[in-house]
Amino acid sequence: MDYLYTLSGFAVGAIVGLTGVGGGSLMTPLLVLVFGVSPATAVGTDLLYAALTKSGGTVAHGRKGHIEWGITGRLALGSIPAAALTIWVLAQLPKGSNAIGSIISNGLGFALLLTAVAILFGRRLRDYAAGHEESPLRQCCLGKITVAVGALLGVLVTISSVGAGALGVAALYFLYPKLSPVRIVGSDVAHAVPLTLVAGLGHWMLGGVDWTLLGSLLLGSLPGIWLGTHVSAKVPEHILRRLLASMLILIGGKLVFA
Numbered sequence: 001m002d003y004l005y006t007l008s009g010f011a012v013g014a015i016v017g018l019t020g021v022g023g024g025s026l027m028t029p030l031l032v033l034v035f036g037v038s039p040a041t042a043v044g045t046d047l048l049y050a051a052l053t054k055s056g057g058t059v060a061h062g063r064k065g066h067i068e069w070g071i072t073g074r075l076a077l078g079s080i081p082a083a084a085l086t087i088w089v090l091a092q093l094p095k096g097s098n099a100i101g102s103i104i105s106n107g108l109g110f111a112l113l114l115t116a117v118a119i120l121f122g123r124r125l126r127d128y129a130a131g132h133e134e135s136p137l138r139q140c141c142l143g144k145i146t147v148a149v150g151a152l153l154g155v156l157v158t159i160s161s162v163g164a165g166a167l168g169v170a171a172l173y174f175l176y177p178k179l180s181p182v183r184i185v186g187s188d189v190a191h192a193v194p195l196t197l198v199a200g201l202g203h204w205m206l207g208g209v210d211w212t213l214l215g216s217l218l219l220g221s222l223p224g225i226w227l228g229t230h231v232s233a234k235v236p237e238h239i240l241r242r243l244l245a246s247m248l249i250l251i252g253g254k255l256v257f258a
Contacts, residue, residue: 005035005213006220013053013224014231024050024161025115027217028108029251037213039104044203045214046161051197053221054164057189066186071176074143075168075191078150079157080198086158087202100206107159109255115162116248118170126173146175150191157192158199164192 012026024046031042061067093099118125149171156163168188172179179187203209 002212002216005216008034009217009220010224011220013221013226014228016221016225016228023053023165024157024163025112025166025248028161029112029255031213032105032108033251033254037210038208039101039108040203040206040208041210041213043104043108043159043161044200044206044208045210045217047157047196047200047203048209049214049217049221050161050164051193051200052218053225054189054192054196058186058193061182061186061189064186066182067190068176068179068183068187069190071146071172071179071187072190074146075150075153075187076194078147078152079154079191079195082151082154083158083195083199083202086155087199087206090159090202091206104159105255107156108162109252111156111160111162111167112248112252112255114156115166116245116252118166119245119248120242122166122170122173125170126177128174142175149175154195154199157195158202161196161199164188164196168192 008027008030012023012030015026016023027049028042028046031037031046032039037045058067090100090103093103153163153168153171156167165188168191169184172184172188176184200209
């Protein structure tokens with residue numbers, strides 16, 4: 001089975017390289033629905049997978065000056081405590097019950113549907129935010145709103161392993177419409193590393209990480225990301241993103257309404 005995990009990691013990595021999104025939103029449901037991995041183990045393993053793969057991206061963006069550390073810090077100020085609190089709540093649930101699996105499955109489905117919306121309507125949200133940049137609420141409370149958004153992402157990512165990518169980018173576009181796309185992406189990637197690391201280590205403490213599975217996924221995904229990144233210029237991105245969003249709607253709907 002390990003080679004199938006590696007092949008899956010390669011496929012998901014290639015999609016991430018092509019579109020910039022799709023890591024957790026594809027990997028976690030793939031593990032749950034195709035390979036039969038328990039939701040808790042799939043989420044915990046994918047969180048550490050994301051922390052490791054995005055560390056390289058953070059270094060690359062940091063060296064090029066593409067990270068707004070103030071924004072990243074405000075997001076982390078909300079997300080890290082929220083992730084720790086979410087892990088604590090999950091730890092209080094009865095051991096051996098289906099409660100954790102049910103919460104994670106429903107949270108995963110909800111996060112996938114939100115991610116699909118972010119992919120499909122991200123540009124419209126960005127245009128709307130640019131037209132309302134001078135709103136009084138934005139002028140007086142932008143920092144506090146950023147911390148609150150970070151807290152929401154912390155809860156969602158910890159429960160589902162989904163949201164640190166597409167949802168984080170969509171939120172930053174909405175909050176900071178004048179910021180260049182490369183700085184939006186760089187800041188979001190930098191924020192995702194400590195968030196997924198804290199959440200992943202929390203799931204490990206709860207017994208929700210499969211280290212062999214993690215190694216198999218990394219073995220395939222790293223060359224997949226490299227290949228996808230180099231091929232991305234030759235493939236129409238808008239078509240790929242719409243196909244990805246459609247897949248996420250179908251998978252998310254299955255998880256929520258099954």
